[in-house]
Amino acid sequence: MEMIKNALGRMVPSEINGRPVKPYAGAFADMVSGKRKAAPPIPRCFPGRVNKVINGLDAALDKLPLRDGMCISFHHHLRNGDYLVNAVVEKLAQRGFKDIVLAPTALFPVHDKLIPYIESGVISHVEGSMNGDVGLACSLGKMKRTATLRSHGGRVRAIQDGDLHIDIAFIGASAADCYGNANGVLGKSACGPLSYSNVDSLYADCSVVITDNLVPFPCIPWSIQGGNINYVVTVDSIGDPAQIVSGTTKLTKSPTQLLIAEYAARFVDEIGYIREGLSFQAGAGGISLAFNVYLAEMMKKKGFTASFAHGGGNTVLVKMLEEGALKYICEGQCFDLDAVRSLRENDNHVESTLSISYNYHAKGCIAHMLDIGVLGATEIDLNFNVNVNTHSDGLLLHGTGGFPDVAAGSDVTIITAPSFRKRIPIIRENVTTVTCPGELIDVVVTERGICINPKRQDLIDKTKNSKLPIMSIDQLMDEVYKITGVPEKVELDDKIVAVMEWRDGSMLDVIRKVKT
Amino acid sequence: MSVNILDRVAAGKADKSDVLIVCHKKEAGHGVKVTVKSSVRAFFGKHIESLVARKINELQITDILVEVDDNGALDFAILARLEAALIKMGHNVTKPLLDDACFDHFNPDFSRLRRSRLYIPGNNPDLIINAGLFGADSLILDLEDSVAPEQKFDTRFMIRNILTCKNNFLGASERIVRINPLSCEYGLADLEMIVPARPDIILIPKCETADDIIKIEKIVAKLEQSHGIPKQILFMPLIETARGVINAYKIATASKRSVALCFGAEDFTRDIGCERTRDGKETFSARCSIVYAAKAAGIEAIDTVFSDIEDSEGLRKSTVEAQSIGFCGKGLIHPGQIRIVHEVFAPTTEQIQYANRVMQAIEDAKSRGLGVIALGSKMIDAPVVERARKTLELAAKMGIDTAKKEVR
Structure with a gap:
């Protein structure tokens, strides 16, 4: 790996976790000429009525294509009231999976419970925003690989451009039907839009809606559309919407x-x-x-x-x-x-x-x-x-x-x-x-x-x-x-624990380990 | 050095922008040791340690352990706490630890606007460091009701350092300190520490007789002389008992230093044995009495505090009422209240336009050599002219462009 000086004079690496990257060249530089977006695998509709419902997370995980090193994603519409990230990671850890790339749209103090899984290597690193103790753990060099921080728009771009490949997207929804149409405005766990997960549902290899409120087909409005969803998982609760106010x-x-x-x-x-x-x-x-x-x-x-x-x-x-x-x-x-x-x-x-x-x-x-x-x-x-x-x-x-x-x-x-x-x-x-x-x-x-x-x-x-x-x-x-x-x-220490990626995928800056 | 040194003494607290300093007496040969725990240790740890050690060495204290538990305190606050701790411990500190006392902002002035006087608890540096940003006419650094008895000693050092610090944290606001009553154990010590720091005004609480003022004036005058203070510090008597209301005129005229009488409804209602209500009927007569006493003495009257910071409509109503019975200002406890009070006390566009027409009419009459002045069908007599002059003077003081508002 080579360090290069970018347009702001910051020294940035030429590759992240083995993926080659370019230095930041200006706020509106051209990094795309001649390139095409990534695409998800081609699915098929089988004949007959569709029912994708699985009862409970365990039964769902039995069916999902799980593997070491996979990338899983979540939204943060429930902010500090989210139950799903912790629950899914805990169950994957119990099943012995490791080196998981966690790609949430953001993490909150409620996710401090992930720290042991970062320390034990169940989670190799985070691609996405980190708040609180998970960020602290990253700063202290506890992540096995280099984390990438992106803006909201930058995350969408990374997924669409193929820089961030999501294997399984977990999408909590306060209302969903058997087909996977879902929204966040109806039901006891209503938390607003489900917009963060839209791109995940379109580009992930496998997209899973998790709901505590299964409604008759069709679930309207449909922020997430069933044509993009593999499974619908029912659980007791996806989170506490009262906690979105922080x-x-x-x-x-x-x-x-x-x-x-x-x-x-x-x-x-x-x-x-x-x-x-x-x-x-x-x-x-x-x-x-x-x-x-x-x-x-x-x-x-x-x-x-x-x-x-x-x-x-x-x-x-x-x-x-x-x-x-x-x-x-x-x-x-x-x-x-x-x-x-x-x-x-x-x-x-x-x-x-x-x-x-x-x-x-x-x-x-x-x-x-x-x-x-x-x-x-x-x-x-x-x-x-x-x-x-x-x-x-x-x-x-x-x-x-x-x-x-x-x-x-x-x-x-x-x-x-x-x-x-x-x-x-x-x-x-x-x-x-x-x-x-x-x-x-x-x-x-x-x-x-x-x-x-x-x-x-x-x-x-x-x-x-x-x-x-x-x-x-x-x-x-x-x-x-x-x-x-x-x-x-x-x-600060020389070790790079995370990179700041600009909107266009170029390297804006690095975050170094804090000396302890 | 004193022989009666206490084993362990603490000053301050590790709240935001403050510091807890604990000094331990050590046997000869221990030397000076300073430990620093700080939320800003990465940036100011070394600075704090060397500042404290330097001051200890300057005082020639040879054996001591100073534990600093800091939460982002600025130097003036650290030194206030350190000085309080060392003196409580029994050390002889002959001059303030804060270097180069600055008196540039000392400017006692009778004629200032005093629409808004904002109370700041004197022992809370976090509230003090931004107090000057909000445009209050006067800031009251409080040593009295908002400070617990066991904190009075430490608070005096904090307020003195704020007043004499090179950084002006109080902005263009008038600098007032509310001392404790002379009748209690703290009053005299308050004056001895605060007067040399040169506040513009001393707010004297629980004034009941002229004698309360006269006694304080004697002490203040003596301190001014011994410290070479070039101008007289002014007074603001606070009346908050029935006895004080009855003696209000005598209180107002007891000293030439008094700029205004203030009213305190909280203590007053307790004194007369009734509940304080929202519409304030129970204090109406007392407030009027204070206005009359002040005006008869040729000074201003300032109304009590409005203490519900959520209720901006209530504040507006209360301020309108205060203005309507002759008060020139209001007591406040939150900077968010300032804007409303200033709006209420500002002359209206109509008042300014009328005043401008009155002044114009006088000019016209003069130029035409007329003795009788008329505006429209109305005769203009001396009180009308005087009021117009005052309206324009007030508007000018408030920075309102009076010419622009003239519609002809």
């Missing part, structure tokens, strides 16, 4: 977070984007949700209606939709149960697949139709490069989500973050890990200063007479250092 999806009371959200909304107003037909996406996290509240207030005051909100549905957006301040919500996941209800009942609240939403290797995606994208970060550097995955001490603790896709697509990408957390400054000379290149970041909003990327002279001009605390990013870093002091440099 710390990152609650409205904040923190005065500092509220101030940052208010600054961001005022900035959007001053650059002239509070207007008829505004489209926006504000992700999870207290500041983003509060931003939605301020934005709604401003739109209402001026009598404008937003055209669509994209991303995670939540109670604030639902209120806007129901009050007529917003025409449509197009979403891939729900952040609370109010959003689940709205998705079920409101025709203007629709589910969109991750390919339609975020995929760079598609013929357009919704993220590229956004006016405003508001996103969080753990670090931002003087070149506006953003890190959302690792902390400054090198620990991998957060997933990527749709960050790079939204940043690449939005007219104006705004990062909201406190200027320091505890004593740790957010603005650094260099980020620990690049999640998203600075060329896609337009504005950084903190409680102590707002920095506009010098590439956006238009935004600088529009806010020339602003009363907002606008300053250069160097100045903000210096001011924060005056408060916190300059942090010591953290030494």
Whole structure:
């Protein structure tokens, strides 16, 4: 394996787990000329009525084509309330399988139970987002092979382009019929869309719907379509939907977070984007949700209606939709149960697949139709490069989500973050890990200063007479250092434990083992 | 060095942005040892260790173990905790451990706007470090009700360091410290620590007689002189008992330093033996009395705190009512309340337009040599002119562009 310097000056490997990869060459570089997408095996419909139902996970695993080294996938629509990843991995471990590649769309603290299986080699590595202790285990070098982190759109691309081959896709559904049509809006475990699993159902060798609510054929709406499903497995419960609301999806009371959200909304107003037909996406996290509240207030005051909100549905957006301040919500996941209800009942609240939403290797995606994208970060550097995955001490603790896709697509990408957390400054000379290149970041909003990327002279001009605390990013870093002091440099191990893959499959950066 | 050194002393707590410091007395020959546990150890572990060791060495303490349990505290907070611990232990600390006291922001000013006065618990550095960002007219660093008795000692060092720190954490807000009443064991020690740190205003709680103010003024004046403080620190008496209400005028006129009388409904309702209600009928008469006493003394009156942070409509209503009976400001406990209070106290567009027309009419009358001034069919007399002048003055102070709002 060779290390190559990419377009951001980061040293990246030429292959990952034996698969050759290219260095990052720019946010919209061409990595595809002359290539075709991957394709799943060709199935056949046998004569007669179809019934794919199997009772219980054990009986299902008896039938599935299991093997060492296989890649299995899951969605995270139930977020911290998911029961399935732990249950399936535990049963595979009991059956003695090892070297499994786990390809979830994200993992949450509830999945901390996977750690022993990572340590024992049942799971060789993760391809997908990792939150909490699984990320920590990866940082400490406990995974046998190198993990790959991808954005939502990047994961879809990797599957479609053949970089990530899924052997068996497990798709939890709160309602499904005997044929495999399924949705996430009906039943006791309703958690919203099933959009994360759409691509899995289309491209996996074998796709399995797991449900705790078998309904008569046809199951409508059908977020997952039975023509793509091999088996339907019935279980007592797929998870606890009450747990989809977590710390990152609650409205904040923190005065500092509220101030940052208010600054961001005022900035959007001053650059002239509070207007008829505004489209926006504000992700999870207290500041983003509060931003939605301020934005709604401003739109209402001026009598404008937003055209669509994209991303995670939540109670604030639902209120806007129901009050007529917003025409449509197009979403891939729900952040609370109010959003689940709205998705079920409101025709203007629709589910969109991750390919339609975020995929760079598609013929357009919704993220590229956004006016405003508001996103969080753990670090931002003087070149506006953003890190959302690792902390400054090198620990991998957060997933990527749709960050790079939204940043690449939005007219104006705004990062909201406190200027320091505890004593740790957010603005650094260099980020620990690049999640998203600075060329896609337009504005950084903190409680102590707002920095506009010098590439956006238009935004600088529009806010020339602003009363907002606008300053250069160097100045903000210096001011924060005056408060916190300059942090010591953290030494990391040479061993690469994970790679950051850009939307197009190129190598953006690496994550190194943390010294213990 | 003192001979009565305690074996083990602690100060602070390992909450966010704070630090717990535990000092252990050691036998001769042990030397100075500092251990650092910290949530930011990877970035500031070495810095914290050397900062603490340097201060210990400067004090010529030779044998001690200092255990630092840090959760992201900034240096001013670490040094406040260390100083409190060392003094409690019996060491002789003659000057503050925080280097280069900065008094650049000391600016006692009678004529400031005081629409919003926000209480900040003085022992919570996490709330203090961002307190200056929200645009409150005044910030009250509290040593009294929000600080438990066993924390009063540590809190004085925290507030002193905040006031004298080179980093201005309090923004452009007026700097007020609420001390404990002089009648209790903490009041005098509060003044001795806080006055040299030069707050703009001392908020004096539970004022019941003129004498309460006079006693404090004597102590403050003496401290100002001995510390060479160039301007007089101002007072804000807080009235929160029936006796205080009855004596309000005497309290207001007891010292030339007093800028406003404040009302405290929580203690007042307890004192008169009734429940505090949402519409505040039980305090209405007391609040009016305080306004009259303050105005008669030529100073302002500021209303009690509104304590339900979720109820923004209730806050608006309460503020409108406070303004309607003559208060110029409101007490607050959350920065989210500031905007509403400032909105209520801002003159309306109609008021500004009317004031502009009044001033214009005076100009017109002057230029035409007329003695009697009329606006439309109405005569304009002195109180009307005075009110118009005040409206425009207030609007200008609040940064409202009065010219723009003129519609002719």
